[in-house]
Amino acid sequence: MLNDFDGKVVLVTGAGSGIGREAALAFAARGALVFGADTNEQGLAETRALVEKAGGKVQVARVDVSSEEDVAIFLSRIAADAGRLDAAFNNAGITGGAHRIEDYPTDDFDRVLCTNLRSVFLCMKHELPLLKRSGGGVICNTASVAALTGPGGMCAYAASKHGIHGLTRVAAMENAAHGIRVNALAPGWTETPMVVTASAQNPSFAAQTTNAIPAKRGGKPTEIAEAAVWLCSGAASYVFGQMLIVDGGMTIGGFAY
Protein backbone atom coordinates (compact mmCIF):
# COMPACT_ATOMS: atom_id res chain seq x y z
CA MET A 1 0.00 0.00 0.00
CA LEU A 2 1.36 3.44 -0.95
CA ASN A 3 1.88 5.91 1.90
CA ASP A 4 2.65 8.92 -0.27
CA PHE A 5 0.12 11.12 1.59
CA ASP A 6 1.78 10.55 4.98
CA GLY A 7 1.85 13.86 6.88
CA LYS A 8 -0.39 15.55 4.28
CA VAL A 9 -3.66 17.29 4.94
CA VAL A 10 -6.44 16.73 2.40
CA LEU A 11 -9.86 18.39 2.20
CA VAL A 12 -12.76 16.49 0.56
CA THR A 13 -16.21 17.99 -0.02
CA GLY A 14 -19.22 15.75 -0.52
CA ALA A 15 -17.42 13.32 1.82
CA GLY A 16 -20.69 11.97 3.22
CA SER A 17 -21.52 9.81 0.22
CA GLY A 18 -20.50 8.28 -3.09
CA ILE A 19 -17.30 9.48 -4.77
CA GLY A 20 -16.36 11.81 -1.90
CA ARG A 21 -16.64 9.04 0.69
CA GLU A 22 -14.47 6.70 -1.39
CA ALA A 23 -11.94 9.50 -1.91
CA ALA A 24 -11.81 10.16 1.85
CA LEU A 25 -11.13 6.45 2.38
CA ALA A 26 -8.49 6.33 -0.37
CA PHE A 27 -6.60 9.47 0.76
CA ALA A 28 -6.65 8.25 4.38
CA ALA A 29 -5.45 4.78 3.33
CA ARG A 30 -2.41 6.47 1.79
CA GLY A 31 -1.62 8.30 5.02
CA ALA A 32 -3.44 11.64 4.73
CA LEU A 33 -5.28 13.42 7.53
CA VAL A 34 -8.62 14.01 5.79
CA PHE A 35 -11.01 16.88 6.54
CA GLY A 36 -14.39 15.81 5.15
CA ALA A 37 -17.21 18.28 4.55
CA ASP A 38 -20.85 17.71 3.67
CA THR A 39 -24.35 18.90 4.59
CA ASN A 40 -25.32 15.30 5.36
CA GLU A 41 -24.21 14.79 8.96
CA GLN A 42 -25.38 11.17 9.07
CA GLY A 43 -23.34 10.44 5.93
CA LEU A 44 -20.31 12.19 7.44
CA ALA A 45 -20.58 10.10 10.61
CA GLU A 46 -20.67 6.93 8.49
CA THR A 47 -17.64 8.05 6.49
CA ARG A 48 -15.74 8.87 9.67
CA ALA A 49 -16.54 5.42 11.11
CA LEU A 50 -15.39 3.70 7.88
CA VAL A 51 -12.11 5.66 7.70
CA GLU A 52 -11.34 5.08 11.38
CA LYS A 53 -12.21 1.38 11.10
CA ALA A 54 -9.64 1.15 8.30
CA GLY A 55 -7.05 2.81 10.57
CA GLY A 56 -7.17 6.22 8.87
CA LYS A 57 -7.27 9.77 10.25
CA VAL A 58 -10.30 11.94 9.54
CA GLN A 59 -12.18 14.94 10.87
CA VAL A 60 -15.61 15.89 9.58
CA ALA A 61 -17.67 19.07 9.56
CA ARG A 62 -21.14 20.10 8.45
CA VAL A 63 -20.41 22.59 5.68
CA ASP A 64 -22.76 23.96 3.03
CA VAL A 65 -20.30 24.53 0.20
CA SER A 66 -22.56 27.14 -1.38
CA SER A 67 -22.20 29.35 1.72
CA GLU A 68 -19.10 31.56 1.84
CA GLU A 69 -19.38 31.80 5.61
CA ASP A 70 -19.41 27.99 6.01
CA VAL A 71 -16.49 27.52 3.62
CA ALA A 72 -14.42 30.26 5.30
CA ILE A 73 -15.05 28.78 8.78
CA PHE A 74 -14.11 25.30 7.53
CA LEU A 75 -10.79 26.52 6.10
CA SER A 76 -10.06 28.46 9.32
CA ARG A 77 -10.66 25.28 11.27
CA ILE A 78 -8.24 23.31 9.05
CA ALA A 79 -5.63 26.06 9.47
CA ALA A 80 -6.10 26.05 13.27
CA ASP A 81 -6.20 22.26 13.73
CA ALA A 82 -3.71 21.06 11.11
CA GLY A 83 -1.74 24.21 10.30
CA ARG A 84 -1.61 23.41 6.59
CA LEU A 85 -3.45 22.15 3.51
CA ASP A 86 -1.81 20.02 0.81
CA ALA A 87 -4.71 18.92 -1.39
CA ALA A 88 -8.37 19.76 -1.91
CA PHE A 89 -10.94 17.63 -3.70
CA ASN A 90 -13.89 19.95 -4.38
CA ASN A 91 -16.47 17.33 -5.19
CA ALA A 92 -19.88 18.06 -3.61
CA GLY A 93 -22.66 18.42 -6.13
CA ILE A 94 -26.30 17.81 -7.07
CA THR A 95 -27.99 17.01 -10.39
CA GLY A 96 -31.18 19.09 -10.06
CA GLY A 97 -34.39 18.10 -11.79
CA ALA A 98 -34.84 17.20 -15.45
CA HIS A 99 -36.78 19.76 -17.53
CA ARG A 100 -36.44 21.41 -20.93
CA ILE A 101 -34.95 24.92 -20.71
CA GLU A 102 -38.31 26.61 -21.32
CA ASP A 103 -39.79 24.68 -18.37
CA TYR A 104 -36.77 24.78 -16.04
CA PRO A 105 -37.74 26.46 -12.73
CA THR A 106 -35.43 29.46 -12.32
CA ASP A 107 -35.02 28.88 -8.59
CA ASP A 108 -33.86 25.32 -9.29
CA PHE A 109 -31.39 26.61 -11.91
CA ASP A 110 -29.94 29.02 -9.32
CA ARG A 111 -29.77 26.28 -6.67
CA VAL A 112 -27.82 23.90 -8.94
CA LEU A 113 -25.42 26.66 -10.03
CA CYS A 114 -24.88 27.69 -6.39
CA THR A 115 -24.29 24.17 -5.16
CA ASN A 116 -22.09 23.00 -8.03
CA LEU A 117 -20.30 26.07 -9.41
CA ARG A 118 -20.36 28.90 -6.85
CA SER A 119 -19.15 26.28 -4.36
CA VAL A 120 -16.05 25.44 -6.40
CA PHE A 121 -15.26 29.16 -6.73
CA LEU A 122 -15.75 29.66 -2.96
CA CYS A 123 -13.72 26.59 -2.03
CA MET A 124 -10.79 27.58 -4.27
CA LYS A 125 -10.99 31.21 -3.08
CA HIS A 126 -10.53 30.10 0.52
CA GLU A 127 -8.23 27.11 -0.12
CA LEU A 128 -5.66 28.91 -2.25
CA PRO A 129 -4.24 31.18 0.50
CA LEU A 130 -3.75 28.18 2.84
CA LEU A 131 -2.22 26.08 0.04
CA LYS A 132 0.21 28.95 -0.68
CA ARG A 133 1.10 29.28 3.02
CA SER A 134 1.74 25.50 3.04
CA GLY A 135 4.33 25.87 0.27
CA GLY A 136 2.10 24.73 -2.62
CA GLY A 137 -0.34 21.92 -3.22
CA VAL A 138 -3.05 20.52 -5.45
CA ILE A 139 -6.72 21.08 -6.21
CA CYS A 140 -9.03 18.66 -8.02
CA ASN A 141 -12.56 19.81 -8.92
CA THR A 142 -15.26 17.31 -9.81
CA ALA A 143 -16.85 18.20 -13.14
CA SER A 144 -18.67 15.56 -15.21
CA VAL A 145 -19.00 14.28 -18.75
CA ALA A 146 -21.76 16.94 -18.74
CA ALA A 147 -18.87 19.45 -18.94
CA LEU A 148 -18.37 18.22 -22.51
CA THR A 149 -21.81 17.17 -23.67
CA GLY A 150 -25.37 18.53 -23.77
CA PRO A 151 -27.58 16.15 -21.78
CA GLY A 152 -31.18 17.09 -22.60
CA GLY A 153 -33.18 18.14 -19.55
CA MET A 154 -30.11 19.00 -17.51
CA CYS A 155 -29.31 22.59 -18.51
CA ALA A 156 -28.37 23.72 -14.99
CA TYR A 157 -26.17 20.71 -14.31
CA ALA A 158 -24.40 20.94 -17.69
CA ALA A 159 -23.89 24.70 -17.31
CA SER A 160 -22.46 24.23 -13.82
CA LYS A 161 -20.08 21.50 -14.94
CA HIS A 162 -18.94 23.41 -18.07
CA GLY A 163 -18.32 26.30 -15.65
CA ILE A 164 -16.15 24.13 -13.41
CA HIS A 165 -13.98 23.28 -16.43
CA GLY A 166 -13.44 27.00 -17.09
CA LEU A 167 -12.81 27.87 -13.44
CA THR A 168 -10.29 25.02 -13.25
CA ARG A 169 -8.34 26.32 -16.24
CA VAL A 170 -8.25 29.86 -14.85
CA ALA A 171 -7.15 28.63 -11.42
CA ALA A 172 -4.46 26.44 -13.01
CA MET A 173 -3.14 29.38 -15.05
CA GLU A 174 -3.14 31.76 -12.09
CA ASN A 175 -1.46 29.35 -9.66
CA ALA A 176 1.04 27.23 -11.60
CA ALA A 177 3.83 29.66 -10.69
CA HIS A 178 2.89 29.34 -6.99
CA GLY A 179 3.52 25.57 -6.96
CA ILE A 180 -0.18 24.78 -7.06
CA ARG A 181 -1.62 22.38 -9.64
CA VAL A 182 -5.33 22.61 -10.40
CA ASN A 183 -7.17 19.99 -12.44
CA ALA A 184 -10.70 18.67 -12.92
CA LEU A 185 -12.09 15.18 -12.96
CA ALA A 186 -14.98 14.27 -15.25
CA PRO A 187 -16.73 11.10 -14.13
CA GLY A 188 -19.19 9.38 -16.41
CA TRP A 189 -22.14 7.30 -15.18
CA THR A 190 -20.99 6.27 -11.71
CA GLU A 191 -23.03 4.03 -9.42
CA THR A 192 -23.34 6.30 -6.39
CA PRO A 193 -26.54 7.11 -4.46
CA MET A 194 -27.06 10.06 -6.87
CA VAL A 195 -27.27 7.73 -9.87
CA VAL A 196 -28.97 4.81 -8.14
CA THR A 197 -31.84 7.17 -7.20
CA ALA A 198 -32.05 8.61 -10.72
CA SER A 199 -31.98 5.09 -12.24
CA ALA A 200 -34.81 3.92 -9.99
CA GLN A 201 -36.89 6.92 -11.14
CA ASN A 202 -36.18 6.26 -14.82
CA PRO A 203 -35.13 2.62 -15.44
CA SER A 204 -35.37 2.78 -19.26
CA PHE A 205 -33.08 5.84 -19.38
CA ALA A 206 -30.65 4.01 -17.07
CA ALA A 207 -30.64 0.93 -19.35
CA GLN A 208 -30.11 3.08 -22.47
CA THR A 209 -27.25 4.93 -20.80
CA THR A 210 -25.47 1.77 -19.68
CA ASN A 211 -25.83 0.31 -23.16
CA ALA A 212 -24.29 3.44 -24.69
CA ILE A 213 -21.15 3.09 -22.54
CA PRO A 214 -18.43 1.13 -24.39
CA ALA A 215 -17.49 -0.56 -21.08
CA LYS A 216 -21.17 -1.67 -20.85
CA ARG A 217 -21.40 -0.81 -17.17
CA GLY A 218 -21.45 2.14 -14.85
CA GLY A 219 -18.29 3.14 -12.98
CA LYS A 220 -17.68 2.25 -9.37
CA PRO A 221 -17.18 5.18 -6.98
CA THR A 222 -13.74 3.75 -6.11
CA GLU A 223 -12.70 3.94 -9.78
CA ILE A 224 -13.41 7.69 -9.78
CA ALA A 225 -11.89 8.27 -6.34
CA GLU A 226 -8.65 6.58 -7.41
CA ALA A 227 -8.39 9.01 -10.35
CA ALA A 228 -8.86 11.96 -7.96
CA VAL A 229 -6.13 10.62 -5.68
CA TRP A 230 -3.81 10.16 -8.66
CA LEU A 231 -4.42 13.76 -9.84
CA CYS A 232 -3.60 14.97 -6.31
CA SER A 233 -0.50 12.77 -6.00
CA GLY A 234 3.10 13.40 -6.94
CA ALA A 235 2.65 10.92 -9.81
CA ALA A 236 0.67 13.65 -11.64
CA SER A 237 3.28 16.36 -10.98
CA TYR A 238 3.30 17.62 -14.61
CA VAL A 239 -0.51 17.66 -15.09
CA PHE A 240 -1.83 21.25 -15.02
CA GLY A 241 -5.27 22.59 -15.93
CA GLN A 242 -6.58 19.36 -17.43
CA MET A 243 -9.92 17.63 -17.14
CA LEU A 244 -9.42 13.88 -16.76
CA ILE A 245 -12.38 11.96 -18.18
CA VAL A 246 -13.13 8.67 -16.40
CA ASP A 247 -16.25 7.38 -18.12
CA GLY A 248 -15.87 3.81 -19.44
CA GLY A 249 -15.43 5.34 -22.89
CA MET A 250 -18.84 7.11 -22.88
CA THR A 251 -17.50 10.22 -24.65
CA ILE A 252 -15.11 8.55 -27.12
CA GLY A 253 -17.50 9.19 -30.01
CA GLY A 254 -17.07 7.26 -33.26
CA PHE A 255 -18.51 3.76 -33.37
CA ALA A 256 -17.61 0.18 -32.54
CA TYR A 257 -16.11 -1.98 -35.31
Ligand code: NAD
Ligand atom coordinates in the same frame (compact mmCIF):
# COMPACT_ATOMS: atom_id res chain seq x y z
P1 NAD B 1 -23.66 11.68 -3.99
O1 NAD B 1 -25.03 12.24 -3.98
O2 NAD B 1 -23.45 10.26 -3.58
O3 NAD B 1 -22.67 12.61 -3.13
C1 NAD B 1 -22.71 14.00 -3.21
C2 NAD B 1 -22.53 14.56 -1.82
O4 NAD B 1 -22.51 16.00 -1.90
C3 NAD B 1 -23.68 14.18 -0.87
O5 NAD B 1 -23.18 13.59 0.32
C4 NAD B 1 -24.36 15.51 -0.58
O6 NAD B 1 -24.93 15.59 0.72
C5 NAD B 1 -23.21 16.48 -0.77
N1 NAD B 1 -23.72 17.84 -1.00
C6 NAD B 1 -24.73 18.23 -1.81
N2 NAD B 1 -24.91 19.56 -1.69
C7 NAD B 1 -24.00 20.01 -0.79
C8 NAD B 1 -23.72 21.28 -0.24
N3 NAD B 1 -24.40 22.38 -0.59
N4 NAD B 1 -22.70 21.39 0.68
C9 NAD B 1 -22.00 20.28 1.05
N5 NAD B 1 -22.25 19.05 0.57
C10 NAD B 1 -23.25 18.91 -0.34
O7 NAD B 1 -23.14 11.91 -5.48
P2 NAD B 1 -21.78 11.50 -6.23
O8 NAD B 1 -22.19 10.76 -7.44
O9 NAD B 1 -20.78 10.96 -5.29
O10 NAD B 1 -21.34 12.95 -6.72
C11 NAD B 1 -20.10 13.55 -6.39
C12 NAD B 1 -19.73 14.49 -7.51
O11 NAD B 1 -19.55 13.74 -8.71
C13 NAD B 1 -20.79 15.54 -7.83
O12 NAD B 1 -20.16 16.78 -8.10
C14 NAD B 1 -21.44 15.01 -9.10
O13 NAD B 1 -21.99 16.04 -9.91
C15 NAD B 1 -20.24 14.36 -9.76
N6 NAD B 1 -20.59 13.39 -10.78
C16 NAD B 1 -21.25 12.25 -10.45
C17 NAD B 1 -21.56 11.36 -11.46
C18 NAD B 1 -22.28 10.07 -11.19
O14 NAD B 1 -22.65 9.40 -12.16
N7 NAD B 1 -22.49 9.69 -9.96
C19 NAD B 1 -21.20 11.62 -12.79
C20 NAD B 1 -20.51 12.79 -13.07
C21 NAD B 1 -20.21 13.68 -12.05
